[in-house]
Amino acid sequence: AILWLEDWLKGYPGTLLLISHDRDFLDSVVDHVIHLEQRKLTLYRGGYSAFERTRAERLAQQQQAFEKQQAQRAHMESYIRRFKAQATKARQAQSRIKALERLEELAPAHVDSPFDFRFREADKVSSPLLDLAEGRLGYGEKVVLDKVKLQLVPGARIGLLGPNGAGKSTLIKTLSAELAPLSGRLQRGENLAVGYFAQHQLDSLDPKASPLLHLQRIAPAEREQTLRDFLGGFDFRGARCDEPVLNFSGGEKARLALALIAWGKPNLLLLDEPTNHLDLEMRLALTLALQDFEGAVLVVSHDRHLLKSTTNEFLLVADGQVQSFDGDLEDYARWLVDYRARQQPVASSEPAADKTDKRAQRQAAAALRQQLAPHKRQADKLEKDLATVHEKLAELETNLGDSALYEVARKDELRQLLAKQAELKVREGELEEAWLEALEILESLQAQLEASA
Numbered sequence: 001a002i003l004w005l006e007d008w009l010k011g012y013p014g015t016l017l018l019i020s021h022d023r024d025f026l027d028s029v030v031d032h033v034i035h036l037e038q039r040k041l042t043l044y045r046g047g048y049s050a051f052e053r054t055r056a057e058r059l060a061q062q063q064q065a066f067e068k069q070q071a072q073r074a075h076m077e078s079y080i081r082r083f084k085a086q087a088t089k090a091r092q093a094q095s096r097i098k099a100l101e102r103l104e105e106l107a108p109a110h111v112d113s114p115f116d117f118r119f120r121e122a123d124k125v126s127s128p129l130l131d132l133a134e135g136r137l138g139y140g141e142k143v144v145l146d147k148v149k150l151q152l153v154p155g156a157r158i159g160l161l162g163p164n165g166a167g168k169s170t171l172i173k174t175l176s177a178e179l180a181p182l183s184g185r186l187q188r189g190e191n192l193a194v195g196y197f198a199q200h201q202l203d204s205l206d207p208k209a210s211p212l213l214h215l216q217r218i219a220p221a222e223r224e225q226t227l228r229d230f231l232g233g234f235d236f237r238g239a240r241c242d243e244p245v246l247n248f249s250g251g252e253k254a255r256l257a258l259a260l261i262a263w264g265k266p267n268l269l270l271l272d273e274p275t276n277h278l279d280l281e282m283r284l285a286l287t288l289a290l291q292d293f294e295g296a297v298l299v300v301s302h303d304r305h306l307l308k309s310t311t312n313e314f315l316l317v318a319d320g321q322v323q324s325f326d327g328d329l330e331d332y333a334r335w336l337v338d339y340r341a342r343q344q345p346v347a348s349s350e351p352a353a354d355k356t357d358k359r360a361q362r363q364a365a366a367a368l369r370q371q372l373a374p375h376k377r378q379a380d381k382l383e384k385d386l387a388t389v390h391e392k393l394a395e396l397e398t399n400l401g402d403s404a405l406y407e408v409a410r411k412d413e414l415r416q417l418l419a420k421q422a423e424l425k426v427r428e429g430e431l432e433e434a435w436l437e438a439l440e441i442l443e444s445l446q447a448q449l450e451a452s453a
Helices: 002-010 023-029 048-060 063-086 090-110 168-175 199-204 211-218 224-232 238-242 250-263 280-292 304-310 329-342 353-400 408-452
Strands: 032-037 040-045 130-139 142-152 157-161 183-188 194-197 268-272 296-300 313-318 321-325
Touching (some): 002 023, 023 048, 032 048, 040 048, 168 268, 168 296, 194 250, 211 238, 224 238, 224 250, 280 304, 329 408
Parallel strands (some): 157 296, 194 268, 268 296
Antiparallel strands (some): 130 183
């Protein structure tokens, strides 16, 4: 649904003003960002990533932010090195390394984030943590997934993909022991400690209890100040730590649920849509915490940035099966287009079979043409924008070729031109990448259209 809306908005001819916590969605559909901070509005050109880069540059000039920036950068560099050493699937590995390197560049834009937490390290670990063989999963007489084979070991980073209703939540509920398998073997490690997050858990919080009391109930022997410090990383500070959950927003309840999981020292995280109520700052903090986490992670999320930054393997849940998906999220978007085309209903009347088949083919072709149109407009727009950037770069390079520009008296002018050149080169890279991606999707859809003709 997000991908469909994204394509529709790209082709929308009017003015668009939106609020979203999905950074990939913002990058795809907006060309300006208005930032609300300290009762002021600041307008930034470009998408969300461009906003982060520009804001990071501003914050980098503030001395009090310098040390935290360096710590974040060191953390990201260490994580990227560790992941590169472990990378096995080339396509997924390259996609994720690009996402991590971008995150490394953008992290300084969030030095003033109120969130800073880690999942506490488990005392003991088993390997495997969990082993499911020949699993038949479902509810009562209804089988949702069959012949499921899945083994989770420490360090696994798995994202679940698949259409809504295909069984992703059913799988996670079974692994979390909330739902018993209908048949098959499910073996849990001796030292398995599961941290399970699902939307319905927000409703299970005690509305009369405060965040501090929730944590005291699971850690009665711990010093109160230690618990308050821990909750502070989730932005529960001062009086907010002692207020009842009753009037908390969905985002605050989600943060509290994650805090309780993080305190519990899990070695397996099962996360079913953990970012639904979270803002961008908390999503980034969760991403960094998951990257530091030493245990296994199995996650379902509509947040593509979270998936790209924290997983290195995808499982596809569809048609009653769970299978490895050898591709990245762009490949999955193309798979979805093909999957929807295959879901076109086929009439059962034999005399009219040929006529019905042709009608279905025409409908599928029309649907593909409809999907093709916004991609064509987007590719054309990106190509036009890229040509404009190339013209500006050429003009700048001509100006920079003037030897008189390098005289001391004109150092400010030189600095401005070099800064503009750097900005345009960044924009050039973004446009080229987006244009190539748009062309890939366009070519894939065109091939499907020709095949259905």
